[in-house]
Amino acid sequence: MKSSHELRVVEEGETGTCDTMTMEGDERGNESTEEENNDRSSAGEDRLIYSIEDTPPWHLSLLFGFQHYLTMFGSTLGIPLLLSVELCMSDNPVDVGKLIGTEFFVSGLATLVQTTFGSRLPIIQGASLAFLEPSRAILRSEGACPSPLSVNATEEDFEMRSELWRSRMRLLQGAILVASLVEVVIGFTGLIGFLLRFIGPLTIAPTLCLIGLSLFQTAAKFAGINWIVSGTTIVLIVIFSQYLGRITLPIPAFSSNKKCHVIRFPVFKVVPVVLSVIVAWILAAILTATDVIPEGSPGRTDYRSAVLQDSPWFYIPHPFQWGFPVATAAGVLGMMAGVLASTVESIGDYYACARVSGAPPPPKHAVNRGIGMEGLGCILAGFWGTGLGTTSYSQNIGVIGITKVGSRHVVQAGALFMVVLGSFGKFGAFFATIPIPIIGGMFCVLFGLVASVGLSNLQFVNLNSSRNLFVLGVSLLMGFVIPTYIKDNNDAINTRFPEVNQIIIVLLSVNMFVGGAIAAFLDNTIPGTLEERGLVSTKHKSSSQTLEEDGALSKCYDLPFGMRRIRRIGFFRHLPFSPTFQGFRVKNYCHRPAKRNGRASVKYDAVTSTQGDSTNKTADT
Template structure:
C-alpha cells in the first residue's frame, strides 16, 4: 500500500520536476537528441529523493516532497544570458562531440556554483533560528495570503498545460473528482487467503486512496490508444510518443554522483543573483509548511521544526548544486494538494515515494518512461490540486474575525496586490532599472513571486494596523508557539506536537538543559512568546 501511495506522489511531482530540465537544456545548448538531457532528468529526480528523505526524517518532518524550484529559473536564465553567448551565435554544427559537451558543461558548472554558494545563506537562516524570529510575528492574516497565493499563482501553469487539449484535461479532472469525492466511501472487495480462515474478501477504499494514480493511469492509457490510432495529429501535446526519442536514448542504468559535470565554478554576480531565488523559495516553503500541516491534520509547525525545515532545504540546494541538477530544491505544493485529495498524510508514504525517486533516478529508461505522460493529463491533475492548496490557505481564516473591516482590508489588499504586482512585472519585463544589474535581478525575482508580495503585505499590515488579539485571531493561533515542554504531559496538543520531534535521542535532548537554546532542538524556547 505504501509503495502504491508513494508512486502516486512520484507521479504527482515528476511532471513539474522534469519541466525544469526541459526549459534549461536548450539554454545550455544541449541538443534534443543528446543523451545528456536524460542524465540531467535522472539527476534531478535522484536528488529530489535524497532531499525528500532528509526533510521528512530530520527537517520539518511533515509528509512534504522536495523537488526542483521555478524560483531559481529567472536568475538562472539571467546568469546564462549575461555570462555566455547565445546558442545561436555558436558554430555548434562544426564542433566535435567533446567541444559541444564542454559548451553546456561550462554553463551548468556556473549554475551549480551559484546555487551551492547562495544556499549557504539559507542554511544559516534556518539553523541559526533567524527564520524563527520572523515566525513569532507571523499571524493568520500573514499566512492566508501567502498560502492562498501559492495556489492562485500556479493557475497559469495548470491552465497552460490543460489548454494543450481541454478534452483530455477535463477527462482527468472528472476522473479525479469521481474517485476522490463521489466514490471515496465505496470499498472494493479483494480476495485474500489466510491459512486459518481460508479464502476471504478484504475491502479496500481504493478510490479514496488512489484517485490521482488511477486518474493519471486511465487518462495516460486512453491517450496512448488514441495516439496509436492516429486520432491526435502529429505534434499534439496529448500524444504519448513525443518523448520516445528520450526513452530510446536513455541508458538502462545510471548513477548520478557529485561533480559529474566537473568542478562547479563561482562568480559573485551569479551568487547574488541566485540569492533572490533562494529568498523567494524560502518564503514559499514556509507557506507550504503551514498548508501541509493543516491539510495533513497536524498542528501548525513549531519554530524549531520550521528552522530545521529551512536549514535542510538549504542543504538540499547545496546537494543539488554539487550533484549538478541545474536547479535547487524546495517544498512541492503539488504533493500537498495530493494529500488534500487522498486524505493520506502519512510521513512513511512520502519516505517510500523518496525511495522510489532514488530507484527511478538510477533507472534511466524507467525514469524516461514517465516523461511520456501527456501534458494535458498533468494539467488536469494540477487544476484539482492547486485548487485544494488555495482552499487550505483560505481555511486559516477560521481563526480571525471576518466581521472586522480591518481584517477584510488586510486580507483583500494583500491577495489582490500580490497578484497585481507579479502580473505587472510579467507584462513589463526589464522595467526595474536601478543601475545595478544584480539589484535589478533580486528585486524582479522577489516581486514576481506573488506569495512574497502578498505575505509581506499581510505581515506588515496585520502587525501595524491597530487590532485586538482576539480580532486578529492570535489567541487561538499562537497557542502553538508556547513551549511544549511547559505543558502538561497529558495535554492533547503536546501529544500532537510530538510529531515534530526528532526520530531519535529525544530523552537525552530533554535531559540536557542547554538544548533549549538550540534553534533546531524540539525543546527550543528562545523565540517563544505567549499571548495572554
C-alpha cells in the same frame, strides 16, 4: 495550527504511539469541557493500525511505502516537466528523463534525512511549488529560449543546446544552495518562533494562494494542446477523488493472524491522480493510433518515443552532474521568497502529521530540527541539480489518515522506492514521454488545490473586518499587477547599476513575494486586535508546546542514537535542535526593596521568558 486540546487527545485508542507520560489527564480531568470529551470520543473511533513507533512486517512496509510513493508521484512528476520548459530542454528529452529521475532520487534522500534526524514524523519530502515561481523569474531574466532545432540540426547544435540548459540549471543550483542556508539557520537557531510573530494568516493566505494562481497561464497552455485529453484528465481526477472517494474495492491481503483474506481499500481516494493519468494515457494512445491527434503534436504518445531507446537502463544521479553551481545576488534573494513560503507551510504540516500518526504535538526542538533538515534537503537538491527545493507533502498526510498506518518505517520504505526507481534511467525516460495535455490537466487541478490551501488559512481571520478585507484584496491584486508590469517592461527599473536592476526585477517578478511582502507590511502596521488578525490560534500552539515542561516526555521525537549522552550533558539543553531543549530563558532582574526583620533588604524578581510561550513565569529569588 491545531489547538492544544485537539492535538493532545489524538489516538487515545490504545495505539501505543510514542513512549509518552501524560499527566494532564489526571491533573486536569475536572477541567475538561464537553467539547474536549467529544474530541476524545471521536478520536477513539479512529484507531491506528500502526502508530509512529511501530514496525509493520517487511512486506506490509513495502506495500504501504509504495502507496506513499504513488501518492506523491503526480506532484513530483509534473513539476520537473514544467521546469524543463523554462530551462529550454525541449531539444534534450533524454536529459528531461534524467531530471525526473534526479527529482525522485533527491526526494527520497530528503525524506530519509527528515524522518531519521529531522522532525522524526512520517512525512514525505518532495519538489515544492513554492520554489517554482522564483526559479522561473530567474530563468526569465536570462532571456527567452531559442526556437526548437530543425530536423537537419547537427550534433554540434545539440551540444550547444545541452550547454544552454545546463548553464541555466547551474544558476538555479547556486541560488538554491545559498538561499537554503537561511532555512538551515532559521531552523537550527530556533528563529522560526520569532519570525512567526510577524507572519499571520493574512500573510500566509495571499502568499500560498498566489503560488497556485500565478501558474494558470502555464496550465492553460499545456491543456490547450488537446482539450480532449486534458479535459478527460481533469474530469477523471474530479470523479475519482470527489465522487468515488468513499468507494472501497476488494483487495487480497495476507497477515499472520488471518492468513489470506480480502480487505476493502479506498483506491480512488488514495491514488486518484495516478489512475487518471493511466486512463488518459490510454485514451491518448487510441487517438494517436487513429491519427485524431495530428502528426508532430505534443499530445501524441509517440511524440518523444525515441527517448526510451536513447536513455540508459541505469543512471545514478550524483552531485554536480550538470556542472558547478553559480550563485548571483538576484537569484539568491528571489529564491529566499520560496524558502520562507515553504518554511511556513511545513510547520502546519508537522502538526497535522503528528495528529494523524498518533504522536503528541511536536515540541519546539522537533519543529526547529525539522525546518533545519528541510533546509538541508534543499541543499541536497542544489548539489544534485533538481532546479527546485524540497518541502513536506500534505497529500501524504492524508494517506495516513485514510489507511491508519502512521509508522515512520513505512514512509522510509517509500523513500527507498524513490531512491531506487530514481536510479533507473528508463524509469525517468518513460515518464518523459507522457503527453503534454495530460500534464496540463494535472496542473489545472493541482494549482487550484494549492490556491485553495492558501485561502484555507483565512478560517482564523475575521472576514467581517474591513481592515482584513483591505489587506487581503490589495495584496492579492498587487501580487498580479506589479509582476505583470515588470515582465512587460523590463527596462522600467534603471538604477544605473545592472546588478541592482537584476535583483529588483527578479524580486518584483515573483508574484508570491510581492503579495506576501505587501500583506505582511499592511497586517503588521494597520491597527487591529490579535483576534481580528487571526493570531489567537498561535496561543493554542504555544500552550501545546508546554506539554514537555508540564511532564509529557515524548520519546518518539528523540534522535535515533546518542540520547543517553545528550541527556547527561547539560550543554545540549541550550541547543534549539536538541531533544532536551526547553526554550530560551532571559532573566531580567528588577530591583524591589523589601523589609526583613525591621531592616531594608533587596529582593529581586526573576522574569523568565520562553521561546514560543506568551506567558511569563515569575519566581522570587
